[in-house]
Amino acid sequence: xxxxxxxxxxxxxxAIRTELLERRYxxxxxxxxxxxxxxxxxxxxxxxxxxxxxxxAVKLLLGLVRPTGGEGMVLGRPIGxxxxxxxxxxxxxxxxxxxxxxxxxVLHSHAALSGMPGPRRRAACRESLxxxxxxxxxxxxxxxxxxxxxxxLGLAVALLGEPELVVLDEPTSALDPVxxxxxxxxxxxxRSRGTTVFLNSHLLTEVEAVCDQVAVIDExxxxxxxxxxxxxxxxxxxxxxxxxxxxEIRALGGRRTADGLAHFPTAEGRDVPEIVAEIVRxxxxxxxxxxxxxxxEERFLELLGVR
Amino acid sequence: xxxxxxxxxxxxxxxxxxxxxxxxxILLVGLTGWAFSAINRVSTLVGAGRLGQFSVLLVFLMxxxxxxxxxxxxxxxxxxxxxELESGVAAAILARPLGRPAYLxxxxxxxxxxxxxxxxxxxGGEMLVVSRVAAYAPPEPVLALCLITAQALLLMTLSFSxxxxxxxxxxAIIATVAFFVEWMLGTVSLMGVALKYPTLATVGEVGKILxxxxxxxxxxxYYLEPRALIALAHGLEAFVGDPFIVLAPQPPxxxxxxxxxxxxxxxxxxxxxxxxxx
Numbered sequence: 190x191x192x193x194x195x196x197x198x199x200x201x202x203x204a205i206r207t208e209l210l211e212r213r214y215x216x217x218x219x220x221x222x223x224x225x226x227x228x229x230x231x232x233x234x235x236x237x238x239x240x241x242x243x244x245x246a247v248k249l250l251l252g253l254v255r256p257t258g259g260e261g262m263v264l265g266r267p268i269g270x271x272x273x274x275x276x277x278x279x280x281x282x283x284x285x286x287x288x289x290x291x292x293x294x295v296l297h298s299h300a301a302l303s304g305m306p307g308p309r310r311r312a313a314c315r316e317s318l319x320x321x322x323x324x325x326x327x328x329x330x331x332x333x334x335x336x337x338x339x340x341x342l343g344l345a346v347a348l349l350g351e352p353e354l355v356v357l358d359e360p361t362s363a364l365d366p367v368x369x370x371x372x373x374x375x376x377x378x379x380r381s382r383g384t385t386v387f388l389n390s391h392l393l394t395e396v397e398a399v400c401d402q403v404a405v406i407d408e409x410x411x412x413x414x415x416x417x418x419x420x421x422x423x424x425x426x427x428x429x430x431x432x433x434x435x436x437e438i439r440a441l442g443g444r445r446t447a448d449g450l451a452h453f454p455t456a457e458g459r460d461v462p463e464i465v466a467e468i469v470r471x472x473x474x475x476x477x478x479x480x481x482x483x484x485x486e487e488r489f490l491e492l493l494g495v496r
Numbered sequence: 497x498x499x500x501x502x503x504x505x506x507x508x509x510x511x512x513x514x515x516x517x518x519x520x521x522i523l524l525v526g527l528t529g530w531a532f533s534a535i536n537r538v539s540t541l542v543g544a545g546r547l548g549q550f551s552v553l554l555v556f557l558m559x560x561x562x563x564x565x566x567x568x569x570x571x572x573x574x575x576x577x578x579x580e581l582e583s584g585v586a587a588a589i590l591a592r593p594l595g596r597p598a599y600l601x602x603x604x605x606x607x608x609x610x611x612x613x614x615x616x617x618x619x620g621g622e623m624l625v626v627s628r629v630a631a632y633a634p635p636e637p638v639l640a641l642c643l644i645t646a647q648a649l650l651l652m653t654l655s656f657s658x659x660x661x662x663x664x665x666x667x668a669i670i671a672t673v674a675f676f677v678e679w680m681l682g683t684v685s686l687m688g689v690a691l692k693y694p695t696l697a698t699v700g701e702v703g704k705i706l707x708x709x710x711x712x713x714x715x716x717x718y719y720l721e722p723r724a725l726i727a728l729a730h731g732l733e734a735f736v737g738d739p740f741i742v743l744a745p746q747p748p749x750x751x752x753x754x755x756x757x758x759x760x761x762x763x764x765x766x767x768x769x770x771x772x773x774x
Contacts, residue, residue, distance in 0.1 A: 286588060289510035303592050
């Protein structure tokens with residue numbers, strides 16, 4: 190994607206587009222040459238190990254940190270543009286809100302800070318709190334909230350006023366399985382509404398479940414980027430079958446695995462009907478068919494050179 | 497900006513700072529009333545002697561009050577600024593369409609309202625209770641209060657700006673120590689004048705430029721002293737260098753420098769926050 194200039198017509202469709210974005214802290218390079226394209230309306234996963242530069246990238250996109258090199262556009266405006274922040278919702282990694290305010294007051298305060306017109310605020314705050322399951326706790330002081338509830342509150346703040354772009358930095362780090370499920374549902378809801386989501390997370394299974402596209406960064410550089418379809422390899426199809434000998438399976442291009450399954454290493458999902466028809470024609474009885482796909486975790490570890 | 501200002505005031509209310517300051521005011525005013533009433537009852541002085549006695553007592557009381565105010569101003573401001581920056585609350589606020597100058601200035605306005613309000617309320621209460629129980633009122637209480645409040649705001653601004661980079665405790669301690677050092681330098685300078693030793697006097701002048709808190713205090717002190725006492729002290733060798741007698745108001749240039757100093761330090765705080773990684 191980096192071969193298209195930021196001002197090119199194609200870039201109009203991107204919610205985020207960066208070109209060789211760099212941030213240096215003294216002599217340490219926290220982020221180098223970050224080139225990203227996040228299409229509007231997508232749920233974009235941003236992955237990387239600790240210290241890879243993910244949070245620095247998020248802060249650069251929000252204008253909380255200034256780049257020392259490169260350029261970028263967010264929602265069609267240069268990064269750091271203050272007015273663009275009206276259209277962005279942000280959940281920081283270190284989610285802390287004034288503990289002496291109630292949840293409702295935190296939302297009202299953020300509504301005021303984002304310039305939301307007064308008459309809209311009450312309804313918008315209520316909707317946002319209900320969306321994250323804090324509707325019943327709107328009048329409670331934040332100081333009495335558990336960590337998980339505070340993270341839900343952070344999510345409510347990020348979703349306030351239906352922003353065009355939602356940036357979530359580790360949104361489920363403090364949540365229990367129920368909370369994580371709720372966040373997944375919220376993310377699906379955002380996608381169906383056309384909201385762009387930039388999701389920075391360590392939880393690869395979660396990213397795999399909700400993201401359309403991902404980018405993996407390591408030591409400040411993008412090491413892979415694309416849709417999950419493009420990124421994850423498909424190491425064949427597994428079939429649980431009876432009534433076929435080893436030779437017949439081999440004749441179909443497969444082999445028997447140690448646990449008795451027939452494995453077709455070069456086949457893909459689209460080849461399944463043909464494989465099934467051929468097995469049945471040869472008298473085999475099929476109990477299950479599982480197209481294989483490399484997990485995001487496997488691919489992630491491979492990209493980082495861990496495997 | 498106004499929302500941040502409002503939040504700073506709400507914070508002081510919710511964290512019971514305002515309540516604590518109110519309680520402190522009641523205690524202070526109550527004790528002052530009791531002490532001045534007792535002194536008034538047992539004192540045998542009349543005329544100029546009585547005037548001098550109550551003048552010195554009020555000046556001493558207000559001097560102690562400025563020390564208390566200094567601690568309140570420095571710790572309140574530093575805790576509020578550094579607390580938000582270190583906890584991450586500021587990151588969530590600054591991700592909104594709000595520039596860092598507006599954020600910091602809004603916060604400064606809110607804290608200035610709390611600290612200034614306390615200075616005026618408690619300081620005014622003390623002068624009022626003295627006038628009621630001892631029938632003694634300084635000649636220019638409003639001007640004196642304004643300068644005492646300005647001193648508190650100046651010190652608050654120093655602590656406030658330091659807290660954009662340093663921890664709350666460090667910022668507050670630096671500002672408080674600076675305040676007391678400048679107080680000592682001011683006293684040393686007066687001794688230099690009394691002993692006709694120019695080096696000591698120069699040290700005080702330099703200190704006044706570096707941190708004009710003592711200059712503001714001396715300005716306030718002048719407005720707390722009866723004019724008759726000042727007229728009496730003029731030309732008398734015994735009063736030269738006396739920290740409880742200020743014979744002239746602070747020149748407008750000194751007051752202008754104090755205002756400029758506050759503005760510059762606040763601007764430096766804003767500059768510091770703009771460069772800080774949130």
